[in-house]
Amino acid sequence: MKVVECIALTKVFQDFWGRARVRAVDNLELDINPGEIFGLLGPNGSGKSTTIKMLLGLLYPTSGSARVFGKSPTDTAIKSRIGFMPEESYLYRFLNARETLDYYGRLFKLDRHERKKRTEALIDMIGLKRAANRPVGTYSKGMARRIGLAQALVNDPDFLILDEPTTGLDPIGTRQIKDVIRILGDRGKTVLLCSHLLADVEDVCDRVAIMYGGKVQAAGTVEQLLMHKDETQFVTRRLDDNALTRVRELIGQAGGEIMSVEHPTDKLEDLFLRVVGQAQRDQLETSGAETAVGVSEFLGGTGRKTGESLVASLVEAGRGTKDAPATPKAGAPAPVSVQPAPRKDVLSRLEAGASEPVDEKKKAGGPVETPLPTKKPDKAVLDRLMKSDSDGGAS
């Protein structure tokens, strides 16, 4: 069973007199499989948030249908399996962090002991232990976002919907949220990440769909969408001029052409994290969030009392479909045509002069694990895709 299934989902907003004015979502066809980290990309006003709100029952479709865990989004029973972090942290300003999480825990009918345990674990996780007794109205935006994430996790959801989760967060918070998403993905949770921050999506998602004008313009795995199929990149320890010359000769002999040779640079995010990490290790005072401590164990971890088999099956199911291509339905706009991505270990095979080996798992038809690339290709590809979409269609 798919976690999310949208069939010709359409939402038209009306004016005061009931006249149709804005077609926010237009015949959307979208599936999200169990255990998948799915990215919903698109510029502002592309229909991402409207889609999410229809999946949560906050908006009702004008036509078409959306199913979550096979049921209508307005079915309150399925909501106990969903965690939702809205695009802004809409919190009760008069409650403190503990009270906030306790309140949301009550809405899931958790018993007192469980609520207390999860509240403390989540506060630890988001690094707000020292500020836990302050009203959240006094929090910075980033701190409020962290509470927003914690409340989305309080029920240990099977399906986590994150709407612009890194908005307003500092790089540490952003990295932490991405880490949380990855870990939850590893634990078999399904995550729908909605963002227009391409780096966020690129870093964590298995599959993405790019929306524009209320429709999916492109969909597929990140690698499928981003890989430069006609280019090859080497990353080595520093080479002297002599070695570089020999490499150039070798490549030239193989019929290749070197387009650029340069020294790689760190991402600013990495530098920032190193500097702040050192400050935190030196225990400098701060009134904001502190270093977080990973992901709470209760979130689908080994200590779960219930749902272990479900989580395991979701993980298994997720692996089996991880490399599955996007599945646009009949009648939906044609997605971008994408070739299967080359394997990451091409360098070693090139060096060895061997032909590409056949993946045994793939040959056997078994699940194929696609590790996230450590060094991603240029995300300008996504930008170009979106630009071309906005220019009038898929490229």
Add this chain to the structure above:
Amino acid sequence: MSLEDFALILIGLGALIGLVAVVYAIRKAFSRGAGELGGWEVAGARQIITAIARTTLTEGLRTKIASGFVIMVVASVPIFWLTADGDGTIKGRVQMFMTYSVGFSSFILSLLSVLFSCRSLSNEIAGRQIFGIVSKPVPRWQIVMGKFFGVMTLNVVMVAYVGVTTFAGTRGLVSQFKSRVQSEFVTYAGYSPEQAANAVAALDDVRGVGKEGMESPILEAMSKATGFTIQQLAESLLKMPEATRADLRRFDELRRQVLVARTAIQPPIPEEEIARRVEARFNQMKADGELPITQSEREIRDQLNKQFFGQFCTVVYQDSRMWVFEGPPPQKGKDYIMSVRFKMHIPQGLNDFSDPETGAKLEEDTLLSLWGIGDPKTANYYEYLGAVPARTTKEFEFPMDAVDPNGTIKLRFANLDPRRVDVVFDLAKDALEVLYRVGSFEMNLFEACLAVLIPLACLTAFGVCASTFLSFPVGALLVLCLFMITSSMGFIFESMAITEDYMPEDPGVEVQIRKAVIESIDWALSIGDIAVTDQLMEGRAIGWDRLWSNAWRFLLLKTGAALFIAVLVLRRRELAAVIV
């Protein structure tokens, strides 16, 4: 086309439009459109409703809008305790304190209920905190109930505070009064502290009908407690300030007429007898050819009816009238007393009068009258002769053994005033009642608190209902307007000239429509019919039957209807919808 035909067409059109609107609303509410279909789950409702109510209550206490009102109520009761003075007597102070404390608090809590209930949910929708609730397994009816119970919890806590502080304040005023009297016994009468304490303690043991002078049961009780003779006590009291002496009697009245729960019975109006007389008189006029040709039969009969009812209420000069009340079984003993409460109307002002033979004087606007209670043929018959102020409500007591064994009370009034004036008791407006004790002040105060909660619950439900489809200021203004309208319905009835006094003999269609519209508005908007402060001030029992009657009419019916509409609206509402 006549005006009446036009009015009937308008009524028909209005009814048709109303019917279409109701059918459309029901169809929308229950249609299987794209909106919410499920959401009536009951399992686990208590936990979720409690959670939402708890957060709502926390909001009330931590945000300025509700906490400001809470502080006003909390601070006002002690301020009233310090400042309430009334007519300067202990009875006046206690009455004024109770009126201010319960009346003002009820008003403030009404405003709190309206503003807080309108604000809480609509602000959550506007501020989108509602996303955090609706995205969780919370049916929308539980959100509505959570909000309602959250506001009502605050109301219950505040009403309990008002009830407890009013009780404590009343006791405090009494205790303060006793301390003052005790110290004055020591200062002015030269009593030892122990004697003074005994004399004051005796005030709670006064039994029997209150009388003036040496016959006062207060003197009797004090004499028994201190060992002094009545004469000695009277001399001691004469040394004390006059205000204190008057206060001793007012305190006795306070005990028996205010700090109690009494029920009232009115004299039965002999409608059949009046109708028989009207019929006979009408037939006679008809036979004599005296029927006015300018009036319809109905107008003539109405006029005759008023005339005979007026005669039944009027006691002319040198005449007497006996009313028979259906009362409780008689009780023997000094502890059991009843009161006659009355208000006499006289057509014109009365000047001072001095009898040239005896020299006896009657003050302005007082009426010489004789009241007799009981059966004159038995020993349990009591008479009161004296000048009584007209146009003000007065009360005198009589022993309960004056009641006949079958529970009837015979009350006789004789108009003896030499100034030849007729006296009218407006029996349609409770101008003559017999009151007797049926319960304690404490229980009555408790019932009064419950009675205060009924309109608050209605207002809260109206507020929650409005907040499901209106923003805070709009919803609050709407409900406040409704509250103001329902609070001034008496004025509206009068200004629209549809009270009994103003209704013409034969009202036309236009008047009937006006009356029907105003009465419908009154029926739809009224949120309770117990005047709690009046009841407490006059020591009248509210009674569980009256409370129940109010509870089902206003609490179950109106509150339930408002909350049901709120749930239907919220279930249909797209909480993240935008109007473009």
